[in-house]
Amino acid sequence: MNSKSIDMQGGSGLPIASGASVATDALVAPGDSAAPGGAVASEANGGETFDVAVIGAGPAGLTAGLYAARAGLRTAVFEQLSPGGQLAQTERIENYPGFSEGAGGFELAWSMKEQAERFGVQIINEGVSSLDLALPVKQLRTPYGSYSARSVIVATGARPRKLGVPGEAQLTGRGVSYCATCDGSFFRGKTVMVVGGGNTAAADAIYLSRLAERVILVHRRDKLRATPVYHDQLAKLENVSFMWSTEVRALHGEEGKLVSAQVEHLSDGALETVPVDGVFVAVGTQPNTEFLAGALPLDAGGYIAASETGETPIPGVFAAGDVRAKALRQVVTAVSDGAVCAEQAANHVAI
């Protein structure tokens, strides 16, 4: 970027992040429709239009950037936080191929960022607050200005939905986890609780049953929402027990570590304290798509409904990684999406 102008119209008030927890990839700012956008776009870009604008610098976005830049396209990746997404916040990743002993999440993410930059990706440390995708040249607005691009890859990811109970934020990473495949191996021979009733919760319970001594599945209904194949598998596991029609109300720690969960029996309101070493929260994920607000069609869960090649209903706009409605959300599927979308964007720009 040669120069940057401040777009006073488009730059809506900055939300000051408050409360607990990890912020999202995309800056969710109140949309300010006063700015037509196009009027200032060329100034922020230094008079240039990017071939590809990637929103979100997690594994999907960085890989999209890498592939697009390596194909010779003028490529920018927008990120409001440091690059790396959920991967960078993961202590270790054990199932990313090529690292036989596992890799540090932050280190792997940082390496992806440096690799993308080596091929000429420009990482712009600004969150995209709103988009105008209607015209062939798309407009992206951030709190600092506006940018234009001939194609857009949305790779803003998703964040695990939280329980919203006392103790949860403080004990996250100290017994509370949102990723069984990431953290399960830390609970070998211990007692863990899985909260949720969908496919992820069922799969987590099955996975954890091979590691933990005991798995307690807590669900607010009297049966799982998960597909029947999981029911049969779970029923056969001797070390998995169920607490039906219950909800976690609080998590308790001692010396900075989780020691128990307070569970309410919904039938009579009785509270029970269950000693556990780990609680795996699997009550769904929440896509970082709030900023899209009408710019792209979303599914009921807020994910972008895009094809396996990342195409959205809008030509030149693609979705990669966890933000896309898909079956498996892992680093390896995110980077795959990123590569595919970059190829699609390159084809679009070549038209």
Next chain:
Amino acid sequence: MSQIISSAQFAAEVEGADVPVLVDFFATWCGPCKMLAPTLDQVAAEVAGRAKVVKVDIDASPDLAQRFGVMSVPTLAVFKDGKLVNQVVGVQPKPAIMGLLGM
């Protein structure tokens, strides 16, 4: 990288400072802390002279963590005139951190 201060240095470096101080309560084992660090370095460079950024390793300085009620990392706390005026938990974007500092 921002300076890591000990419990013994806290009074002089933070409470006795004549500019606002952003304190990053972090842990070496904390992934989000690693992710936040580059953003804090950017903030430190941007506010140089008007404010400062220091880090407190909660494992090395548990007394400070306890004193300010830090139970999760990273926690960002802003001190002005020796008093805690603002506190937030988790990875934050740069504009939010500048906002915490009132800048």
